[in-house]
Amino acid sequence: MFHVNSALPAPTAKAATAATTVIGRLVAGVAALLAVAVARAAPPSVDEFVKPSAIGHVQLSPSGRRLALLIPSPEGHNRLAVMDLPPSQPPRVVAAFSDADITRYGWVNDNRLIYEAFDFDDGVEVRANRAGTFAVNHDGRESRQLIAWRGFHVKEATHITSRVLDINWDWDRTIDDGSDDVWVHETKRNSQREPTGQTLARLNTSTGALKAFPLSGLDHVVSWLRGANGDPAVVRTDWDGRSKLYWRESPERPWALLQDEDALSSAVYLPRSLEPGRLIVSTHHGAGEAALYALDLKTGRLGAEPLVAVKGFDLVATFEGDSKTGHLSGIHFLTDRPQSYWFDDEMHRLQQGLDAALPPGRFNQISCGRCDSSRFLVVHSWSDSFPGEYYLYDREQRKVEPIGAARPWLSEASQGRRSFHRFAARDGLDIPVYVTHPAGTKPTDKLPAVLLVHGGPWVRGSDLGWDQEAQFLASRGYRVIEPEFRGSAGYGDKLFGAGIKQWGQAMQDDLADAVQWAAKQGLVDDKRVCIMGASYGGYAALMGPIRHPGAYRCAISFAGVTDIELRYNAWGSDLSNQTRHYTLPVLMGDPEADRDVLRTVSPLLRAGEIKVPVLLAQGAKDRRVPIEHAEKFVKAAKAAGVNVDYKVYELEGHGFVIPADRADYYRRVEAFLARHLAPAP
16 A cells, blocks of 8 residues: 655755754754763653653645744743745744743744644643733734633723633634635533534634634534635534534535434544545444545445555544645554555655655654645654654755754663554453563563553554653663553454443453563563553553452552542533533443442442552642542542552643653652562562
């Protein structure tokens, strides 16, 4: 399927030198830092793992005349910078805050950008006027706030309503139609603050003018695509357990229902791209894995064969094409690693050339504003042991120039290699698993291990790309085992479906089976294994020594679910009533009909069965897994004599946003593992 031809010349010394002169000023002393990292014998410090990337989110303007990127300030806050192409001057900072990070941005057109900023110094709590959406020209002029994260419109003394939108509005996407407009949407909420639908609108980023696009009675919109005239033409809704897909030929025509399906069914059509006469959707269509299919808009029939499919993996694609013409050039997707497939012959040959020119073993992902016409392309290049760097490819000069590395202070030699495997669980189900091997070790070394359980749980966990947490643990000498247990997404309907109503049961068995598989391969010492995770992974870490006593030496849980009952009725949780009433009863268990089973898989009610040390960490502002979970568990565990080390991060929520807090957590993890995974005397 992934056939590529020809090759491009390797970067010339002249090109590399010129580019380094321009871009290298982004990070002072990169060469010195890199030399130090390579020379020393000690592993990278905790701070080196958690410090902000030196460069990120590199993006071309629509025509490819300019390049934007995020770079940190001396204080560590992300700033938005722009550089004209071809490069002749260092990037200029066009937007920055002394106490906030720019987290997301996009090109409105070649001259103007839209971006979001958030004050992480306050943690995850959104305070009035401490976050919002803004627009600015490429030269830093004509700055304007578009959305303020506050709950009301501000009125001046003249009683004129401000054009700054309130917290119910979100920037949706850019348009690239020559205007200063972007798409935004307002989330409608009921009296319980539950989202009930959306209002779509075009927002002028220069004037603040808003033009609404009513959807003629369609509510509960979760995704949409625009037609040839720019108006919404495809809409998918999700409410009361039903997913509905609509299409209309023009704004004057009524909406036609294309599908009405159980929202949790793998047969749901997920709209991806609208083309003349057909809609490209992602669905299983009775197959084992999700693939891309063509849906005939006139007949409503799905093509018998997929357009693109990958054996053993659900195809979850991002599309690459020309934003002006709408021409689809290719797709990016994940198997065990990031991959690209190009429909366009030129881009197909270009991919092979770049793969040949750049260091071997890299995942090289090309992005282009307008693939058909842009002179310049951006290439993101990374691997299992390399955090990544960006290159600029000049089509006219056929030349590759480096832009910058994300974490130049981390030497590739200090990072572990990652490998992908599959093993049979105790009931024969095929379980994918990723392993991170500490640098300098052999596969035959039986090492102490960390079983790292992903959150969700109904999501994909990992791939072969560089992973911060896995690499940190591996750098401390632990082999890291990351199973894609049943219930995980991304590997086909069979694996996902086998996890239904299996919290604390077969899902937990898969984790223990992963340890035994790794031990049989000679990878780990199964007497020195700690189970660790966050969110669902934190839950699994606590259930591990309950379900499988003796399998683990210790358990580490961050933001872990401890009380199953609270999943259905916790006050202040951000889980919607739709999730509680339609999703959890199907995937996790009915709180009434399955009550007895759910009680047996609740760590809170079985805390006294834990016979190993536990490190428990929690964000005080977590709304997904409120702190009540941690507080109730710690009280019950300590009353039962369990050795619990408990830490609350006052400004954090369901994850870390403050680097110092993440660093503190990693240091606690490091010390905890050193104490409890040490060789037996």
